[in-house]
Amino acid sequence: MTLLDKDGVRLAVDGAVATVTLSNPAKRNVQSPALWRALTEAGRILPGDVRVVVLRAEGKSFSAGLDKQAFSPGGIDGELSFADLAHASDETLDEAIAGFQEAFVWWRRPDLISIAAVQGHAIGAGFQLALAADVRVCADDVQFAMRETSLGLVPDLTGTHPLVAILGYSRALEICATGRYVHASEAERTGLANLVVPAAELDGAVADLSAALLGAPRNAVVETKALLQGAVGHTYEEQCAAERAAQTRRLRDLAGIGE
Template sequence: MASLDNDLDPVLDKDGVRLTVDDAIATVTLTNPAKRNAQSPALWRALTEAGRSLPGTVRVVVLRAEGQSFSAGLDRQAFTPEGFDGEPSFIDLARGADAELDATIAEYQEAFTWWRRSDVVSIAAVQGHAIGAGFQLALACDLRVVADDVQFAMRETSLGLVPDLTGTHPLVSLVGYARALEICATGRFVSAEEAERTGLANLAVPVDQLENAVRDLAGAVLAAPRDAVVETKALLRGAQERTYEEQRVAERAAQARRLRDLAGLGE
């Protein structure tokens, strides 16, 4: 079966990340299966660049990975004294000033934040291992379709670290505090069955059906008018921070905009 970005000219193809665009659907592919799509600062910068390179026609962004693993997490070379070529090692960063360290981590996090934009719906297609940074990258997306061989794990705590690539907020939102703490503190694997049952995954399918399932989901999202989806995503995204009464107000304002637009009275 052809992949979601097959035969398309890449908009971006660097440092283990390829971006292709087919009208309203953009596909971001992790392209280093030989290293199980392990992540590095260069890959994070490429992911950030991919987000900035999306044409205005894009409504759905699919995140996928080549090979048997979605992403085995952070490349352990980051923890060696030499680090990556042309990059400060994590050991060097730890020895630097607080402001510099904070700014560097904030830069890394940018690769994980743009998937939540209101103007697109992001779908992660996840197979095999999605560990640490790989788990957090899947969590960065709005929706997750997983293969039945998926193995999620948050291993940062076992390494003496914390999940710091924006994964803690969506994890707690999806599965609740107690289960999120247990997953992070133990570093255990979460199977496809548990992921679907607890809300980590929207759908679990056999691995050979993964891309077709994602394609069907993307098509279903595209079937609704764009502005209605944008407004609905913004409403749902903000619901956790609003009170019940504040959400009622936000719903009325959003609906008023939609009604005026449908009546031809929009700005």
Template sequence: MTLLDKDGVHVTAEGEVATVTLTNPARRNAQTPATWRALAEAGRVLPGLIRVVVLRAEGKSFSAGLDRRAFEPEGIEGELSFLDLARRTDAELDAAVAEYQQAFTWWRRPDLVSIAAVQGHAIGAGFQLALACDLRVCAHDVQFAMRETSLGLVPDLAGTHPLVGLVGYARALEICATGRFVHADEAERVGLANLVVDAAQLEGAVTDLAAALLASPRDAVIETKALLAGAGARSYDEQRAAERAAQARRLRDLAGLGE
């Protein structure tokens, strides 16, 4: 079932799995504000029964990042040039970037598990989109890079928090400040990639992972995700208490005593 098809973003649902596909391979799935609006809308149109969301891209590249036309004086047709955006007030500029970030923030919703299937280039905004997901399955040809700092900018699409969480502050700083490529072997070693496979096996590996995620009861996965997502902000004793509370809810639910 097709849920959305606009501005280079195609969303389908089958059973408990939704698939969000970037569909502009001719431009290596370069992203524009229209792409971001469509990606934000993708999160809003998902049926309530969806448990797993797969993010994939057509062509050889996952996403080459921001469409550079956004920095040209004439900008992208129908969109405000970033050069013009820079001349807006602080409040207007902040609101614009906050709107762009909405495309990157819903992928870690507590009721979903999201998987990015990443091949080829995942640069800048493409890297941050892959980081937005809970899990990443990568082809051997993957090339991650955070090029914003090299261009005089900063990563501002909600990618810095998950990057530091995955690889630590020092490595995240080095990756961002140098803008270098992170290839598949390093991505797997440092925790950016959950799994690395041949490009021909990427779709099958993601399908298998989705099936494994669906094998456990939904509420148990939701509770476990919440426990793990909040662990970094809790003390050891607070985490133990959170585990006890979550387990009590699960036991009562299994015993038919839930609300």
């Protein structure tokens, strides 16, 4: 069932699995504020029984990043140009970027597990969108690159936190500062990719992983995801306490004992 199809984004739901597709292959799924608004809307209208969200893209490239028209004097039609944003107040500029970031944050909701199926180029905003997902399954032709610094900008679409969490500070800095390509073998070796498969097998691998993720009871997966997300910010003792609290809730739930 298709729930959304606009601005280069299509959302379809099949039972507990939702699929968000970047659907502008002719332009290599370049990104724009309109696309980000559509992605945000997709997150807001997900049915409550969805447990797994797959993020995929049509064509040879996952996403070539921000639409280059954004860098032109007139910007993207109907949107504030970079020049407009630069001359706006701090509050207006902060609000605008926060609005853009909304498209990237909902993928990590505790009640969902998100899988990015990534093929070809995932550049800049495309790289950050792939990083927004919990898990990345990549085709063997994948090429990640963070090109913002070469444009005089910084990665501001929520990508820096997961990049450092996955790679560590030094490698994340080197990748961002040089803008170099990270190919499939390095992505798999360093943990950027959970799995690398031949391009022809990408959809099948994602379907298999989705089915496996649905195997465990939902509440157990939700609690486990929340524990893992909180682990980095906790001391060892705090994490032990969080585990005890979560297990108490699970045991009582399994025994049919209410709060």
